[in-house]
Amino acid sequence: MPENQPPKTPDNGEERGVATKTRPKTKKPSLYRVLMMNDDYTPMEFVVQVLVSIFNKTAEEATQIMLSVHQSGIGVCGIYTYEIAETKVTQVMDLAKRAQHPLQCTMEKA
Numbered sequence: 001m002p003e004n005q006p007p008k009t010p011d012n013g014e015e016r017g018v019a020t021k022t023r024p025k026t027k028k029p030s031l032y033r034v035l036m037m038n039d040d041y042t043p044m045e046f047v048v049q050v051l052v053s054i055f056n057k058t059a060e061e062a063t064q065i066m067l068s069v070h071q072s073g074i075g076v077c078g079i080y081t082y083e084i085a086e087t088k089v090t091q092v093m094d095l096a097k098r099a100q101h102p103l104q105c106t107m108e109k110a
Helices: 044-055 058-074 082-098
Strands: 032-037 074-081 105-110
Touching: 032 044, 032 058, 032 082, 044 058, 044 074, 044 082, 058 105, 074 082, 082 105
Parallel strands: none
Antiparallel strands: 032 074, 032 105
């Protein structure tokens, strides 16, 4: 091998680097408040039962939320991702309909 030439290596004349794949940044999902509206017909005990069974509230928490709904006309049952909030609203409405109560539940962006 002549002395004035560098030894042959695999990267002579070639650019080498690490191929990187950029990942899109994941953003946190939007949250939604599940709201229960007051009416003059649905029994308070039923509302407490719904809050315990669907929203996994303790009897004490459920009673506080029920009283808030009763006194101010609306109450927050919980804050969830869209799909979970939507499911809980549907469960409340189905349960109320089966029990023949006019209880209303909805969701709004938190």
